[in-house]
Amino acid sequence: MAISLAGCATGRQPAPVEELGAPAGTTLGTPSQGGVPSAMGVPPTGEAVTIPLGEPGLPATAAGAPPGSGVGPAPANPAVVALLNDANLAMQNGRNDRAAASLERALGIEPRNAWLWHRLASTRFQQGDLSQAAALAAKSNSFASPDRKLQAANWRIIADVHRRQGEVDAARSAEEKAAGLEIP
Amino acid sequence: MAPRRARPRKHAGKRRSRQSSPPVRVAFGRARRRLVVVWSLVVAAIAAASYVLWLDRTVTAQFEGRRWQVPARIYARPLEIYPGAPLTPEVLATELEAAGYQSGSVERAGGYLRRGDAFSINLRGFRFWDGEDPPRQLSVTLKDGKVQRLADGTRNIPLVRLQPALVGRIYPGHGEDRILLRLEEVPPLFIKTLLTVEDRGFYRHSGVSIRSMLRAFMANIRAGETVQGGSTITQQLAKNFFLTPERTITRKLNEALIAVLLELHYEKNEILQAYLNEVYIAQQGPRAVHGFGLAATFFFGRRLVELKLSEMALLVALVRGPSYYNPRLHPERAKFRRDLVLDMMEEQGVVPREKTEAEKRRPLGVLEEVPVGQSRYPAFLDLVRRQLRRDYRDEDLRGAGLQIFTTLDPLLQRRAESALSARVRQLELDSARLGPGTLQGAVVLTRTTTAEVLAVVGGRKPREAGFNRALDAVRPIGSLVKPAVYLAALEQPGRFSLITPIDDAPVRLKDERGKIWAPRNYDNQLHGSVPLYVGLSNSYNLATVNLGLELGIPRVAETLERLGVTRPLPQYPSMLLGAIELSPLEVTQMYQTIAAGGFLTPLRAIREVTDANGSPLTRYPLNVTQSVAPGPVYLLGHALTEVMRSGTGQSAYRRLPEGLVTAGKTGTTDELRDSWFAGFTENILAVVWLGLDDNKPTGLSGTTGALEVWSHLVSGIRSESFLPTAPDNVVFSWVEPVRIGSRGFGFNCADARRLPFIRGFQPRDEHCGQDDAMTPMPPMPPLDRH
Numbered sequence: 001m002a003i004s005l006a007g008c009a010t011g012r013q014p015a016p017v018e019e020l021g022a023p024a025g026t027t028l029g030t031p032s033q034g035g036v037p038s039a040m041g042v043p044p045t046g047e048a049v050t051i052p053l054g055e056p057g058l059p060a061t062a063a064g065a066p067p068g069s070g071v072g073p074a075p076a077n078p079a080v081v082a083l084l085n086d087a088n089l090a091m092q093n094g095r096n097d098r099a100a101a102s103l104e105r106a107l108g109i110e111p112r113n114a115w116l117w118h119r120l121a122s123t124r125f126q127q128g129d130l131s132q133a134a135a136l137a138a139k140s141n142s143f144a145s146p147d148r149k150l151q152a153a154n155w156r157i158i159a160d161v162h163r164r165q166g167e168v169d170a171a172r173s174a175e176e177k178a179a180g181l182e183i184p
Numbered sequence: 185m186a187p188r189r190a191r192p193r194k195h196a197g198k199r200r201s202r203q204s205s206p207p208v209r210v211a212f213g214r215a216r217r218r219l220v221v222v223w224s225l226v227v228a229a230i231a232a233a234s235y236v237l238w239l240d241r242t243v244t245a246q247f248e249g250r251r252w253q254v255p256a257r258i259y260a261r262p263l264e265i266y267p268g269a270p271l272t273p274e275v276l277a278t279e280l281e282a283a284g285y286q287s288g289s290v291e292r293a294g295g296y297l298r299r300g301d302a303f304s305i306n307l308r309g310f311r312f313w314d315g316e317d318p319p320r321q322l323s324v325t326l327k328d329g330k331v332q333r334l335a336d337g338t339r340n341i342p343l344v345r346l347q348p349a350l351v352g353r354i355y356p357g358h359g360e361d362r363i364l365l366r367l368e369e370v371p372p373l374f375i376k377t378l379l380t381v382e383d384r385g386f387y388r389h390s391g392v393s394i395r396s397m398l399r400a401f402m403a404n405i406r407a408g409e410t411v412q413g414g415s416t417i418t419q420q421l422a423k424n425f426f427l428t429p430e431r432t433i434t435r436k437l438n439e440a441l442i443a444v445l446l447e448l449h450y451e452k453n454e455i456l457q458a459y460l461n462e463v464y465i466a467q468q469g470p471r472a473v474h475g476f477g478l479a480a481t482f483f484f485g486r487r488l489v490e491l492k493l494s495e496m497a498l499l500v501a502l503v504r505g506p507s508y509y510n511p512r513l514h515p516e517r518a519k520f521r522r523d524l525v526l527d528m529m530e531e532q533g534v535v536p537r538e539k540t541e542a543e544k545r546r547p548l549g550v551l552e553e554v555p556v557g558q559s560r561y562p563a564f565l566d567l568v569r570r571q572l573r574r575d576y577r578d579e580d581l582r583g584a585g586l587q588i589f590t591t592l593d594p595l596l597q598r599r600a601e602s603a604l605s606a607r608v609r610q611l612e613l614d615s616a617r618l619g620p621g622t623l624q625g626a627v628v629l630t631r632t633t634t635a636e637v638l639a640v641v642g643g644r645k646p647r648e649a650g651f652n653r654a655l656d657a658v659r660p661i662g663s664l665v666k667p668a669v670y671l672a673a674l675e676q677p678g679r680f681s682l683i684t685p686i687d688d689a690p691v692r693l694k695d696e697r698g699k700i701w702a703p704r705n706y707d708n709q710l711h712g713s714v715p716l717y718v719g720l721s722n723s724y725n726l727a728t729v730n731l732g733l734e735l736g737i738p739r740v741a742e743t744l745e746r747l748g749v750t751r752p753l754p755q756y757p758s759m760l761l762g763a764i765e766l767s768p769l770e771v772t773q774m775y776q777t778i779a780a781g782g783f784l785t786p787l788r789a790i791r792e793v794t795d796a797n798g799s800p801l802t803r804y805p806l807n808v809t810q811s812v813a814p815g816p817v818y819l820l821g822h823a824l825t826e827v828m829r830s831g832t833g834q835s836a837y838r839r840l841p842e843g844l845v846t847a848g849k850t851g852t853t854d855e856l857r858d859s860w861f862a863g864f865t866e867n868i869l870a871v872v873w874l875g876l877d878d879n880k881p882t883g884l885s886g887t888t889g890a891l892e893v894w895s896h897l898v899s900g901i902r903s904e905s906f907l908p909t910a911p912d913n914v915v916f917s918w919v920e921p922v923r924i925g926s927r928g929f930g931f932n933c934a935d936a937r938r939l940p941f942i943r944g945f946q947p948r949d950e951h952c953g954q955d956d957a958m959t960p961m962p963p964m965p966p967l968d969r970h
Contacts, residue, residue: 111633
């Protein structure tokens with residue numbers, strides 16, 4: 001249902017875009033708690049986002065933390081920044097597939113950029129591909145050290161995935177990990 | 185087409201003959217004869233009308249249905265250019281040439297100029313999967329092997345993608361090839377040229393033109409041979425489109441009839457567009473070049489819009505006799521006819537005299553070599569095709585004009601090809617056993633971070649399609665299996681660490697048929713108790729078998745499955761030494777998972793597929809599955825760097841730069857039949873197999889054979905040291921390698937080395953230098969090499 005609505009929103013496409021490997025029939029939406037992935041979708045101004053990077057998706061609870069503290073692996077590379085902007089724009093327009101493609105291009109340039117993996121995880125979450133969201137968040141964490149904030153954000157995604165899949169204990173344990181990492 | 189057309193006529197004929205039986209009586213005869221005539225006329229009229237109706241239906245169905253079979257086009261990955269990107273002038277020039285750019289001028293799109301390290305590029309627009317990249321006036325400045333500055337006009341830009349090189353096509357059965365054009369993509373001057381020469385009254389006639397037929401008739405009589413055709417564009421389309429090439433009156437009539445029907449149903453511009461795409465222009469082996477879009481590429485390596493008047497005139501000249509005027513075979517004839525076309529342009533007042541005179545002075549400008557007809561990379565395209573077959577029907581692959589964007593890196597592909605060909609030749613020279621030209625091999629190269637396949641070499645003659653060893657040579661993998669055994673051990677940190685002593689002691693087992701299995705070490709020695717990582721780095725068979733038996737074969741098999749091996753695995757002890765048959769591609773998948781830190785990503789050769797108009801059809805996104813915990817795979821990765829530092833892979837450093845950290849594993853099978861090496865840096869994984877097609881021994885081990893190819897290849901590729909980020913649950917400790925096992929953990933700091941352990945399972949109390957259990961290995965500077 002949600003998928004067909006998304007299809008209408010983008011107008012009539014001559015051919016359906018098919019994401020291979022994406023689970024069929026999963027619902028789209030943002031993760032609960034509004035936190036993690038929402039920080040990325042919308043740039044502060046309508047214009048191009050200059051550097052959306054120092055802020056690895058602040059969870060709602062940590063929103064009061066001073067921005068820039070525990071700065072993530074901010075890509076100084078302007079090419080990566082440009083692609084992130086493209087991804088943001090695509091997401092605003094509901095084109096999650098294009099956002100993912102831009103992020104993958106960025107990963108071609110900076111494959112060890114934990115932030116980019118995190119963004120890709122969020123995008124997959126929004127596409128409703130829960131298992132990929134969790135796996136990509138874990139992948140992000142494999143590069144994220146020592147950025148605790150980013151690690152926490154990844155654990156939040158993993159927790160959200162577990163919750164959606166009805167795995168209450170696993171969700172709670174992931175949240176505890178996130179909370180532990182959020183303590184300065 | 186032809187047989188279907190024949191049927192109704194035959195039918196009509198039969199009916200006619202049934203009607204004409206001889207008269208019996210004269211009185212009755214006259215009336216009856218009249219009746220017969222009337223009936224005959226009626227029947228003939230009905231037959232003619234139904235024929236016309238049938239023809240009309242066929243013509244419209246043909247015209248409106250899928251009119252053209254367009255081969256699928258396969259592209260390499262686009263080159264991403266951005267400040268800081270590693271790029272040398274030579275590489276950029278090669279990439280530009282591969283993408284169909286011509287050196288020397290930036291006057292037209294598709295041209296570039298190089299002045300030392302600075303490039304000006306008149307970038308073509310290109311429709312990618314995710315949208316149209318606009319044309320640009322690029323300048324790229326390179327310095328020290330990197331992009332220093334990138335600008336569009338005077339404005340600096342952060343990145344740009346070069347249009348990807350076309351590397352192959354999947355043809356329809358009949359070999360027709362074309363690039364479809366919409367009328368608005370065709371330059372007006374080209375249309376003027378075409379109509380001036382072929383059909384001046386095109387916008388006025390109704391399919392056939394008596395005037396031009398008469399004019400042609402007169403001209404031909406004067407000349408005594410056929411110099412002009414009186415066919416309109418519509419008639420020519422009818423001829424090309426629907427009919428067989430015999431020259432008969434019936435065919436001429438049919439052609440005219442179809443032309444009139446076409447004009448009744450369709451707009452002039454629709455007919456013109458169809459003609460522009462249908463016209464037959466050239467032949468290259470089984471490949472038939474149709475339409476002016478492809479003709480421009482075929483002869484000039486350009487898009488139609490980029491052509492100069494003289495070049496347009498040549499293409500129009502070819503319509504009259506594609507083989508007679510073939511400019512590659514008969515340049516004088518072609519030039520003569522081209523100039524004739526230019527004269528007609530002037531005569532008709534389309535272009536002024538000075539212009540045509542200038543254009544006539546130009547050379548033909550035809551490329552000597554036809555740009556990529558048959559594939560240059562059959563082994564890679566074979567993989568692409570197999571991946572596509574899972575999602576597309578064969579007829580769509582062949583005829584629907586799909587555009588397939590792959591992950592092929594043409595430069596690395598060529599490096600891999602030449603590394604393999606050059607090394608196997610040398611190995612044959614150095615060997616008493618190998619006959620010249622017999623040693624075969626395969627290479628698969630991937631980007632470790634995304635599991636994208638960058639290159640596939642299926643044999644020592646990479647241009648020859650045929651047995652694709654990279655995909656189809658399924659061979660025992662020998663010691664390449666060992667990392668799975670050691671990983672299975674390291675996944676139990678309570679029992680095993682990198683320094684756990686294991687026994688390199690004799691093994692004698694009875695297999696299920698009662699046969700004794702008693703493997704030996706490659707060097708025929710026994711090494712006693714060795715640290716676990718040494719068992720791997722020195723590839724000790726007995727230590728590995730003892731370890732594997734302790735773990736249990738099912739556990740090892742299960743680890744292999746998690747690494748991405750999908751074939752059913754034998755469940756007997758010899759599998760611990762690689763009695764498992766895999767193709768080089770399957771081995772690549774297994775090592776890809778190790779190189780990517782335990783994340784399994786299915787190897788990808790395709791990124792996107794779009795339809796003929798560039799609308800996206802399928803995207804193959806990056807998917808990962810964490811199939812091995814990060815800690816154990818990190819320890820395994822460390823042990824595999826030890827293979828290169830001090831084990832069976834160390835001879836690679838005769839070529840590799842000393843500071844480049846690599847990880848890998850050799851593999852050798854019984855009687856030296858197969859020689860394997862699988863190894864990776866931070867960003868590149870390459871798997872090499874060498875062997876003979878008849879499976880006879882080569883005399884080469886993994887070290888003396890495949891590793892040679894691998895180190896030649898990797899030393900020529902820009903890549904970075906394999907220095908993965910240590911997971912949070914990994915700590916480093918100093919240990920002294922030599923005495924482990926015999927005397928416990930002694931600490932002689934001069935010999936000691938730091939090894940990773942799963943936190944909580946590291947040895948205690950060792951301090952050499954400023955040890956800090958949390959610090960990862962000292963990073964070595966990444967090397968840029970070309």
